[in-house]
Amino acid sequence: MAGVSDDGETKPATAARIYDYFLGGTHNFPADREAAQAMLQVLPLGPQLARTNRAFLRRAVRYLAESGVRQFLDVGSGIPTEGNMHEIVQQVEPEARVVYVDIDPVAVTESLELLDSNPLATAVNADLRDPRSILSHPQVTALLDFDRPIGLVLGAVLHFVSDDETAYDAVGQLRAAMVPGSYLLLSHATADEAPHEQDEIDVAHDIYRRSTATPLGLRTRAQIERFFTGLDLVEPGVVWLPLWRPTPDDPQYFADDPTRSAGLGGLGRIPPHLE
Structure with a gap:
């Protein structure tokens, strides 16, 4: 699938822009909307799933x-x-520093435009599957001090790294660069225990495989929990996304059945003994 942007440039669909479409954003192209609409035919809860993940993060x-x-x-x-x-985070602490990383250059360009007047935040184009390119990126090292705690956020991204060895190695390298007191924040799509039909899952797999460069790869609860091995989990641990410290302002899409959120999330702290 491919579409044409406003400037006439052909743009293939990407996971980032499909997610943006589900969130009600405007940074997406015809190919992204086409892929998203195809998915909605069999998985009509797509927008609710995306917004539930966003609320958790x-x-x-x-x-x-x-x-x-x-x-x-x-x-x-x-x-x-x-x-x-x-x-x-800058509402809590105006001096907080943030680096966004994405494989999609359009996502990075849009982020940089948004951050143009914010010297404490930036965005870089890099691939999770090559963590050294992230950790050594000059904009990353200029803004972040790796001798102090960092919050490493991997929100709804690891299910686009379908090879297990690559995924665990990448997270391991990123974790190893963080000092004790740092945190790993992670959300991940799963079919484990979730009530969605297998044909819905298969269609979602197929659409991402055909439409984007980032095919979908779901993992079980045990596989997701493995990313937190050795970390001190913050209560309530690795749980369905709506169950992680909910607030009254959260969307209530899956309050009656959190398993329908189809996503697990957790937060783990690197303890001193891993130093």
């Missing part, structure tokens, strides 16, 4: 900022939308 990032974390590395950040991470 907002709650967890605010928790980190209120706990004293002043630096954030958001890998797989996607397209800028309302309630961005830098807006949330």
Whole structure:
């Protein structure tokens, strides 16, 4: 699938812009809308799933900022939308620093335009599957001090790294660069225990495989929990997204059945003994 942008340039669909469409954003092209609409034919809860994940990330990032974390590395950040991470954390601490990382150059360009007047936040084009390129990026090292705690955010991105060895190695390298007192914040789509039909899952797999460069790869609860091995989990642990410290302002799409959120999330702290 491909579409044509306003300037006439052909743009293939990307996971970031499909997600933006589900969130009600405007930074998407015809190919993204076509792929999203195809998915909605069999998975009509797509927008609710995206917004539930976004709400989880907002709650967890605010928790980190209120706990004293002043630096954030958001890998797989996607397209800028309302309630961005830098807006949330800088409300708590105006001097907080944020680096957004995404594989989609359009997402990075849009982010840089949004951040033009914010010297404490930036965006870089890099690939989660090559963590050294992130950790050594001059804009990353210029803004973040890796001798102090960092909040590493991997929100709804690891299910686009379908190879297990690559995914665990990438997270391991990123974690290894963080000092004790840093945190790993992660959300991940799963079919484990979730009530969605297998044909819905298969169609979602197929659409991402055909439409984007980032095919979908779901993991089980046990596989997702493995990313937190050795970390001190913040209560309530790795849970369905609506169950992680909900607030009255959250969307209530899956309050009656959190498993329908099809996503697990958690927050883990690197303890001193991993130093």
